[in-house]
Amino acid sequence: xxxxxxxxxxxxxxxxxxxxxxxxxxxxxxxxxxxxxxxxxxxxxxxxxxxxxxxxxxxxxxxxxxxxxxxxxxxxxxxxxxxxxxxxxxxxxxxxxxxxxxxxxxxxxxxxxxxxxxxxxxxxxxxxxxxxxxxxxxxxxxxxxxxxxxxxxxxxxxxxxxxxxxxxxxxxxxxxxxxxxxxxxxxxxxxxxxxxxxxxx
Numbered sequence: 087x088x089x090x091x092x093x094x095x096x097x098x099x100x101x102x103x104x105x106x107x108x109x110x111x112x113x114x115x116x117x118x119x120x121x122x123x124x125x126x127x128x129x130x131x132x133x134x135x136x137x138x139x140x141x142x143x144x145x146x147x148x149x150x151x152x153x154x155x156x157x158x159x160x161x162x163x164x165x166x167x168x169x170x171x172x173x174x175x176x177x178x179x180x181x182x183x184x185x186x187x188x189x190x191x192x193x194x195x196x197x198x199x200x201x202x203x204x205x206x207x208x209x210x211x212x213x214x215x216x217x218x219x220x221x222x223x224x225x226x227x228x229x230x231x232x233x234x235x236x237x238x239x240x241x242x243x244x245x246x247x248x249x250x251x252x253x254x255x256x257x258x259x260x261x262x263x264x265x266x267x268x269x270x271x272x273x274x275x276x277x278x279x280x281x282x283x284x285x286x287x
Contacts, residue, residue, distance in 0.1 A: 111141055129144070
């Protein structure tokens with residue numbers, strides 16, 4: 087018989103919650119140790135219980151060193167992103183229109199060899215292309231919506247014209263029928279020896 091699937095939500099019973107925490111904490115730390123050995127990677131795990139107790143694991147026996155490496159890595163990424171944003175803003179701040187942006191991208195593609203570009207240059211180029219693509223798609227969507235709106239308006243006008251024509255045709259048929267009936271001779275009824283004409287109009 088297979089194990090029952092556990093619903094992932096807060097365990098209400100305090101004792102059951104504590105037992106689950108102990109079991110899963112041990113399992114998590116065991117998995118962290120296994121992945122560090124099997125894949126030859128540095129792994130750090132930090133767990134703080136609801137009572138404020140700290141549980142930790144570090145594959146190289148130096149959690150503080152791992153945390154310093156993590157912080158330096160995050161700071162380096164922030165600096166790179168900031169440099170890219172500043173560089174893009176200063177370099178392409180004048181390229182406000184879609185046409186200018188596409189021309190700038192095309193010129194850069196023609197003038198430079200992709201093999202000689204740095205990672206930062208490639209990120210610049212990728213962001214430029216994404217911006218140009220977004221603008222092109224936005225323009226296409228706008229034109230399609232405008233075209234659809236025009237078609238709906240034309241359809242509405244055609245429906246109104248059709249109704250007007252149908253009303254005119256019905257009116258003409260009615261008038262024609264009335265005129266035809268007025269042209270008919272009045273019916274006669276013979277009562278004894280007298281002939282009486284009945285006029286309906």
